[in-house]
Amino acid sequence: MARFVLSLDQGTTSSRAILFNHEGNIVSIDQEEFPQIYPKPGEVEHNPEDIWNTQLRVAQQALRKAGARASDIAALGITNQRETAVVWEKSTGRPVHNAIVWQSRLTVPICDELKEKGFDKEIRARTGLVTDAYFSGTKVKWILDNVQGAREKAERGELLFGNIDTFLIWRLTRGRVHITDYTNASRTLLFNIYEKKWDEVILTELGIPRSMLPTVAPSSCVYGETDPEFFGGAIKIAGIAGDQQAATFGQVCYEKGMAKNTYGTGCFMLMNTGTEAIHSKNGLLTTIAWGLGKKEKPEITYALEGSIFVTGAAVQWLRDGLHAIRSSVEVESLAQTEENNGGVFLVPAFVGLGAPYWDPYARGTIVGLTRGTTMGHIARATVESISYQTREVLEAMTADSGIEAKTLRVDGGAVVNNLLMQFQADILGIAVQRPEIAETTALGAAYLAGLAVKFWHSQQELSKLWAIDRTFEPRMSADERESLYHDWKRAVQRSLGWAKP
Ligand SMILES: Nc1ncnc2c1ncn2[C@@H]1O[C@H](COP(=O)(O)OP(=O)(O)O)[C@@H](O)[C@H]1O
Numbered sequence: 322m323a324r325f326v327l328s329l330d331q332g333t334t335s336s337r338a339i340l341f342n343h344e345g346n347i348v349s350i351d352q353e354e355f356p357q358i359y360p361k362p363g364e365v366e367h368n369p370e371d372i373w374n375t376q377l378r379v380a381q382q383a384l385r386k387a388g389a390r391a392s393d394i395a396a397l398g399i400t401n402q403r404e405t406a407v408v409w410e411k412s413t414g415r416p417v418h419n420a421i422v423w424q425s426r427l428t429v430p431i432c433d434e435l436k437e438k439g440f441d442k443e444i445r446a447r448t449g450l451v452t453d454a455y456f457s458g459t460k461v462k463w464i465l466d467n468v469q470g471a472r473e474k475a476e477r478g479e480l481l482f483g484n485i486d487t488f489l490i491w492r493l494t495r496g497r498v499h500i501t502d503y504t505n506a507s508r509t510l511l512f513n514i515y516e517k518k519w520d521e522v523i524l525t526e527l528g529i530p531r532s533m534l535p536t537v538a539p540s541s542c543v544y545g546e547t548d549p550e551f552f553g554g555a556i557k558i559a560g561i562a563g564d565q566q567a568a569t570f571g572q573v574c575y576e577k578g579m580a581k582n583t584y585g586t587g588c589f590m591l592m593n594t595g596t597e598a599i600h601s602k603n604g605l606l607t608t609i610a611w612g613l614g615k616k617e618k619p620e621i622t623y624a625l626e627g628s629i630f631v632t633g634a635a636v637q638w639l640r641d642g643l644h645a646i647r648s649s650v651e652v653e654s655l656a657q658t659e660e661n662n663g664g665v666f667l668v669p670a671f672v673g674l675g676a677p678y679w680d681p682y683a684r685g686t687i688v689g690l691t692r693g694t695t696m697g698h699i700a701r702a703t704v705e706s707i708s709y710q711t712r713e714v715l716e717a718m719t720a721d722s723g724i725e726a727k728t729l730r731v732d733g734g735a736v737v738n739n740l741l742m743q744f745q746a747d748i749l750g751i752a753v754q755r756p757e758i759a760e761t762t763a764l765g766a767a768y769l770a771g772l773a774v775k776f777w778h779s780q781q782e783l784s785k786l787w788a789i790d791r792t793f794e795p796r797m798s799a800d801e802r803e804s805l806y807h808d809w810k811r812a813v814q815r816s817l818g819w820a821k822p
């Protein structure tokens with residue numbers, strides 16, 4: 322009798338694999354970081370072989386640590402950094418270029434051209450997204466336009482495109498399955514979220530052959546099996562979701578109006594809007610939260626999303642760029658060396674700004690420096706910037722949905738930082754709830770896979786497994802809160818448009 326579900330969580334900075342038991346508890350975990358490649362300022366790439374090798378290794382290691390065999394695994398779920406685009410040869414499985422990462426600004430000129438033509442309105446109306454280099458579509462176009470021979474090969478049906486979920490499944494099944502789910506498809510800029518199919522008008526405009534694209538399936542169903550060689554036996558692949566949607570599922574935000582915020586490389590807030598796709602007037606994205614039900618008749622749940630590009634990555638910059646700390650966790654103690662930010666505000670617009678500004682030309686800014694500024698102030702300003710950006714997105718969400726959040730569910734690598742969590746509650750003026758399992762991304766993918774093979778039977782059953790580790794109540798006075806937020810807004814104004822040619 323299978324005892325576990327295996328979750329593969331392929332993130333921006335690391336690959337993780339987690340085994341969950343029937344209670345939704347972690348049985349074993351393994352994680353490996355892999356190199357970030359920065360070819361030019363603003364460009365970010367990953368070597369797909371690094372992604373594959375680290376992901377396979379951590380999965381094998383997670384099984385080994387638990388003393389589990391393939392037959393102990395009821396199913397495998399995959400969750401992934403979204404939008405990151407890989408194009409590979411169908412016959413060999415070899416990528417024709419590095420993966421172009423979601424953060425990369427490489428395709429800003431393509432997006433500018435689309436906007437000049439007014440095609441951004443078509444994109445918004447069909448995909449729910451804004452025309453930004455963030456999404457996969459212009460990355461695929463760039464590869465076809467710039468890698469020698471790629472376009473001809475693609476037109477002959479010899480190249481395939483996929484986000485990381487699709488690439489991993491292609492490898493895990495040794496090229497037998499070319500598939501994605503509704504959540505990942507909704508982030509490509511190529512998928513019509515209303516008609517629930519690849520959008521021919523956009524494909525034509527970007528010159529992307531339909532034959533490159535994977536089949537789109539529900540987020541919870543059996544897609545195929547892993548080649549027996551990888552885990553000493555075949556394992557059913559039965560769940561797929563982009564990592565932010567998976568976290569929303571793992572946080573059991575199953576009712577309309579429920580929201581979560583994930584603190585990783587960036588921050589991503591998603592609110593379940595039910596069967597209604599709300600068109601944002603405040604700089605948010607309309608996206609697919611998950612597609613459940615049958616392949617022939619998917620039941621789509623939509624979400625509003627606020628995507629913030631740089632949050633935890635700013636802490637990494639303190640570590641790797643400024644060498645102010647040796648590990649990300651040290652940011653908390655460094656920030657605590659000062660009682661407040663000393664008037665310093667840091668806008669981490671390293672790759673432009675995402676929601677709600679969508680300014681590819683914004684750049685990082687530190688304002689308010691004086692002779693008395695210390696590294697402690699800068700560390701505090703970095704932590705605070707995560708919370709201010711989150712408030713901007715939550716305000717946009719309230720304006721778009723008309724729903725006032727009373728609490729915010731949080732997860733992701735940075736929520737271990739109690740200073741950040743307390744400041745977040747203070748600056749929002751609402752309680753922040755940290756669940757017992759902060760690995761909700763992996764948990765969400767496990768839930769999706771487990772539901773497909775009846776390891777779990779219903780979303781109601783899963784809702785009961787959610788438990789709070791700690792609630793952070795707001796303690797700051799309203800005057801102080803508003804004054805800090807006002808100054809943050811002034812700082813953002815100084816970062817906007819900085820790199821515009
Ligand atoms: N204690 C901390 N305080 C603030 N940020 C942290 C802390 N610990 C980790 N982080 C940040 O969280 C991110 C890692 O979180 P994770 O959820 O693994 O991200 P991802 O899935 O994007 O790779 C890194 O950017 C790291 O700098």
Ligand SMILES: O=P(O)(O)OC[C@H](O)CO
Nearest residue numbers: 332333402403585586587
């Ligand atoms: O890998 P993460 O956790 O930084 O998430 C990345 C997002 O999916 C990008 O949209």
